Amino acid sequence: MAKFSFSDISDAFLWVSSAMYGMNSAMLHKDTGKIFYHSEMGDIDEIIEDDDPIWEQFIYVPHKNDLDLGKELVFEFVNKHLPQKYDLVWNIFRSGGAYGRYKTLLDQNGLLQTWYDYENNRTEHEIRKWCQRNKIELEEEPEEG
Numbered sequence: 581m582a583k584f585s586f587s588d589i590s591d592a593f594l595w596v597s598s599a600m601y602g603m604n605s606a607m608l609h610k611d612t613g614k615i616f617y618h619s620e621m622g623d624i625d626e627i628i629e630d631d632d633p634i635w636e637q638f639i640y641v642p643h644k645n646d647l648d649l650g651k652e653l654v655f656e657f658v659n660k661h662l663p664q665k666y667d668l669v670w671n672i673f674r675s676g677g678a679y680g681r682y683k684t685l686l687d688q689n690g691l692l693q694t695w696y697d698y699e700n701n702r703t704e705h706e707i708r709k710w711c712q713r714n715k716i717e718l719e720e721e722p723e724e725g
Contacts, residue, residue, distance in 0.1 A: 582613030583719040586708070589641065592617070593707055597644035606641040608716065615641075639714055647706040649699075654682060657698055661691055 592606035592615050605618045616638075644650050651673055658669045665685065672681045686692040711718055 581610055581715075581717060583717040584608065584613055584615075584711075586704075586711075586718050588615060589711065589716070589718070590704070590707060592641045593644070593703075596641050597649075601643050601645055607638040608641060609637055610639060610716065611637050639716070642710060644703070647703075647710060649703055649706060653699060653702060657695060661694060661698075662686075662689060665689070 589608070592608070595617060596604050596606050598604060599619070599621065603620045607616045607618075608614075609616065654669065654673070655666070658666050662669070662685075669682060669685070672678050672685070683692060683695070686695050708718075710716075
């Protein structure tokens with residue numbers, strides 16, 4: 581079984597999560613360590629035939645919504661850091677363009693960087709938990725410094 585770098589899995593996760601649910605996908609091949617990408621919107625398409633014997637060795641990379649890193653994370657953060665604005669944030673997320681307005685609100689309250697740090701830490705934590713649940717081995721990466 582191949583090992584994957586966390587950064588490669590993180591990049592695949594960001595790819596999948598960068599579009600609406602189901603529009604982008606990425607699959608890890610656990611034996612070779614290769615990641616295949618597909619998009620319903622464009623030219624990126626690394627097709628594996630359904631009858632290919634390696635098909636059963638693939639695992640789909642989750643979308644952020646699969647790991648409760650979408651609106652769930654927003655409201656978790658608001659409950660913790662800005663509870664007095666919970667109703668306002670709820671109304672923001674009732675229509676399009678919500679994340680832009682949400683980030684403007686955070687910026688006005690001096691919490692934008694706190695949000696980014698919170699989101700990044702939780703995302704890394706949840707991706708690592710997903711890897712562990714799916715028996716995906718991560719190779720050690722040198723620490724930045």
